[in-house]
Amino acid sequence: MLHTALVLDDDTESATRVADCLRDVGFALVDPVAGSDVAEAVKQDGVNICIVGHRAMSRDGYEIVRDLRDRSPAGIVMLNDSSEEIDVVLALEMGADDYMVKPVRPREFCARIRTILRRTVVTPPNVDGARPVPDGFLRRVDDLEICGVLRLVSVAGRELSLTDSEFDVLMVLAAQTNRVLSREQIIASVKGEGHAITDRLVDGIISRLRRKLFAGETGFKRIRTVHGRGYMLVEGV
Amino acid sequence: MLHTALVLDDDTESATRVADCLRDVGFALVDPVAGSDVAEAVKQDGVNICIVGHRAMSRDGYEIVRDLRDRSPAGIVMLNDSSEEIDVVLALEMGADDYMVKPVRPREFCARIRTILRRTVVTPPNVDGARPVPDGFLRRVDDLEICGVLRLVSVAGRELSLTDSEFDVLMVLAAQTNRVLSREQIIASVKGEGHAITDRLVDGIISRLRRKLFAGETGFKRIRTVHGRGYMLVEGV
DNA sequence: GCACTCTTGACACAAATCGAAACAACCATG
DNA sequence: CATGGTTGTTTCGATTTGTGTCAAGAGTGC
Secondary structure (H helix, E strand, O other), rough: EEEEEEEEOOOHHHHHHHHHHHHOOOEEEEEOOOOOHHHHHHHHOOOOOOEEEOOOOOOHHHHHHHHHHHHHOHHHHHHHOOOOOHHHHHOOOOHHOOEOOOOOOHHHHHHHHHOOOOHHHOOOOOOOOOOOOOOOEEEEEEEEEEEOOEEEEEEOOOEEEOOHHHHHHHHHHHHHOOOOOOOHHHHHHHHEEEEEOOOOOHHHHHHHHHHHHHOOOOOOOOEEEEOOOOEOOOOOO | OOEEEEOOOOOOOHHHHHHHHHOOOOOOEEEOOOOOOOHHHHHHHHOEEEEEOOOOEEEHHHHHHHEEEOOOEEEEEEEEOOOOHHHHHHHHHOOOEEEEOOOOOOHHHHHHHHHHHHOOOOOOOOOOOOOOOOOOOEEEEEOOEOOOOEEEEEEEEEEOOHHHHHHHHHHHHHHHHOOEHHHHHHHHHHHOOOOOOOOOOHHHHHHHHHHHHHOOOOOOOOOEEEEOOOEEEOOOO
């Protein structure tokens, strides 16, 4: 249910616009690390979808798309100012799953993203028996370890049992540490969009999480409340 | 690889234009039979991709798209004169894989078709994304061995006898380990679609499976329940 | 600082979901 | 037609989810 996205675009205006769209509909965003191997990072972080501008990380966007496609099954969307046929065709042939002309229309953008995800199989089919062990989807936040695939959590080595909704919320927070997430965003990430649920449910789950995770700990609150805005999982105290 | 396409559009000018494109790049075209059940025909003829106009076969194109998506894994492209955001979003939410505004540009059109086909796995009636199961195949999930042909199962070398329905459900779970499958998906995979059976039957079978397979095991649950969503067979603890 | 308002934490409780077992219907077999 | 095995439904207790409430806390204007 929780999807992770990566936005790469030197056009910062478009990048923030797109990032906001994605966050609103419940995506966790990964920060692009300049100079790093993008495809490798995408694999590492279990990114489901990449948005690439026609120039990104001071490189040619098309090149990045090809690179990503060669080494990752993630969905790829190319953004560009140009609506020329040649540019569209080139992007798609490099391996993009869709091509949109800026400025994107938010609702269409989200709908197209969802369409791609519908077709994206996270683990590529692998017929000959043994599939690779899911080492990915392991998130570490200080001494908190979360395995997204097996849905296991441990704090300081001590393993503990969370309910499914507790786990889902923790996952969302852990995907975006040191960043405030609104209750709406958290619910959207966990339930999908347009679910009729009270905001306050999040409070309840957070309350239970705090007790289970950081029961004995004194002083610092690692899940911090930001009054009027939401919650944040603090990393690197 | 020969692909088969079906063009449905009351706008004959667009239809022929599109059909020509497809033929040029090597598609076999299926003739639409007026009044027939489109989704059924698509299945029958092994169609890989459907092009649907906003009016087709004297019906509303959006309706056709939804119908197709519900009952076929084929790629679907919607064509329309309108470039309104609302129309795009609607089409995609009905299940279209792409939406293009007429008149289509041939090279872009073909590139987009190819992009869809890249993502379209033609897995026969099965949970979507499930890996194709070769005959005579032996699936291994940790110390769990399943022979699909002889319908035998063993855990840690110890062989045990399952009933047919237990075996079927185990097969479905084993085809997609570490991924949550809904009760609907499980029932659909085992019985075929549209079978009038209680969701809860799955619970019963899972319960019996757990007892037979992992009777003595302590601690970790290898068939995991995800509250409100379904079940998951965990691999690689 | 003080009064006021809105937000949050924590708990209690209703509703939904799940696990396991009991039970009825079905089916093949002898 | 009795038997044994399997399938699918029902039931009940246990767990989890989601709502309501109220006291405590945080922000704001004075």
